[in-house]
Amino acid sequence: MSDRGAIHWPLLLPLLAAAAxxxxxVPLARVATSYQAVDQGMSLASIGLLSSAFALLPVLFVVRIGRYSDRHGEAAVIVTGAALVLAAVLGLWLASGxxxxxxxxxxxxxxxxxxxISALQVATTRCSAPESHDRxxxxxxxATALGHATGPLLLTAVTPTGALSPGSALFPALAGAAVVLMLAAALTALRMPAHIAPPSDEKPPALRAILAQPGMAVxxxxxxxxxxxxxxxxxxLPALAAARGIDAxxxxxxxxxxAAASMASRLLFSQLVRRVGRVRLMTLAILAAGLTSLALAASLPVWALALVLATAGYTMGMAIACTISVTMxxxxxxxxxxxxSLRMTANRVGQFLIPLGAGATAASLGPGSPFIIMGTGLVACALAVRRIR
Structure with a gap:
């Protein structure tokens, strides 16, 4: 990022803060909800249903959100989304039970x-000239990986030593983070350049036409x-850890x-894309992530579990980065x-359907079985994406 003139830092910095x-x-709120469900004696199938619910509404609205952003800009979408996150965190805290x-x-x-997140992703293209978009x-x-790393550290900080569930300070800390998110989102929206809307008589490409772009569907x-x-x-992972006696x-x-390993993968993303190529890098990363997911099903000591999770974070971070870059x-x-938004729809459909099957499998075969499902799906996915030209 030595070419500072190519990047609009007054917009990028609050955008990165909002992303982090x-x-x-959000992930920490979901972990907190999982622990809340365990504390209330809910089944693994119920935890899987909560995970699926997280994906349900976005499946219905995400394409409309994308269409709105293309025509009217991302500023209002960023602020509204952050406000909904804040309301949800406050609701989970104050109306829990x-x-x-x-x-x-x-x-x-x-x-x-x-x-x-969808509006912030598009907003990154407003922060630089096209040749700097990958950077x-x-x-x-x-920034997103840093956020993923910070959340679990917050979980560790508020958990009493040796306790199998976090302390009562978790939700107040979450609420504070959500308030700061709202402020960063508002600052990002204020610094967004004026959106140039397409002509009112110009019809946007049909979804089928977008998916028909070579390589887009896969x-x-x-x-x-x-x-x-x-x-x-x-x-x-919390359910697997509890079954194996690993504290919160x-x-x-x-x-x-x-999360730190995932963040490290993003540091090398643009360099690896140039050296390896997007498709080959995506294939290798997905394959490696699948193999490490399969390894999580084994009964591993904590040190080995840490090594496998770090490898999974690195390879999965690289794979996700590739799918965003190729889609754009x-x-x-x-x-x-x-x-x-189509990519987000696929994400949410997967997040809705797969946890249902994983939760049902975990209820009958144990908490390690979802990781077998994940790993198998990723290996099959790697075989499919390698055919992209």
Missing amino acids: LLQTT GFPLMLGFTLLLGIGQVMT VLGNFLI TVLASGICLATNDLIMVF ATVGLLLSLR LLAPVSSTATAL
């Missing part, structure tokens, strides 16, 4: 998250499988290690947000 805060708040309320606020959290995207992905599918797997590791503080450190590259210029 979003990825601190009982599955229906947890389900409702998890739904709200899901749609707020997808609105914010800006790399910085954006580093990239979108790969993204959905990768994100669902990434999500399930976070959701089911250690779980927080393991999740932070995984293949999308028609006037429909970047819509193409990313």
Whole structure:
């Protein structure tokens, strides 16, 4: 990032802050909800249903969100999404108690998250000239990975020593993070350049036409499988750890290690793309992530579990970065947000359907079985994406 003149830093900096805060708040809220469900004696199948609920509403609205962003700009979408995240966190904290309320606020959290992250992704293209987009995207992905790493550290900080569930200070800390997210989102929106809307009589490309772009459909599918797997590791690791007697503080450190490895992968993203190529890099990363997911099903000591999770974080971070980059590259210029929304739709469909099957499998075969499902799906996905030309 030595060519500072090519990047619009007054917009990029608050955008990166919002991305990091979003990825601190939302995943940690979901982990907190999982622990809340365990403390209330809910089944693994119920935990899987809560994870699926997180994806339900965005599936219905995400394409419309993308269409709105393409025509009206991302500023309003960023602020509205952050406000929904704040409302969901406050609801999970202040109205906690009982599955229906947890389900409702998890739904709200899901749609707020997808609105914010999708609009922020498109906003990265406003921060630089086209030749610097990969570098800006790399910085954006580093910020999201930093958020993923910060959340588990916060979990560790508020968990009493040796306790199997976090302390009562977790939700107030989450609420504070959500408030700061709201401020960063508002500052990002204020610094967004004026949006140039397409002519009112110009019809946007049909969704089928966007998916018909060579390589787009399989990239979108790969993204959905990768994100669902990434999500399930976070959701089911607490249950796996509890079954093996691993305390919550250690779980927080393991999740932070995984997130730090994911962040490290983004530091090398643009260099590896230039040397290896997007498709080959995506194939290798997805394959390696699948093999490490399969390894999580084994009964590993904590040190080995840490090594596997770090490898999974690095390879999965690289794979997800590739799917975003390829999607933006293949999308028609006037429909970047819509193409990313299709990717988000695939992500949410995967996050909705796969946890249902994983939760049911875990209920009958044990907490290690979801990782077998994840790993198998990723290996199959790697075989599919290698055919992209």
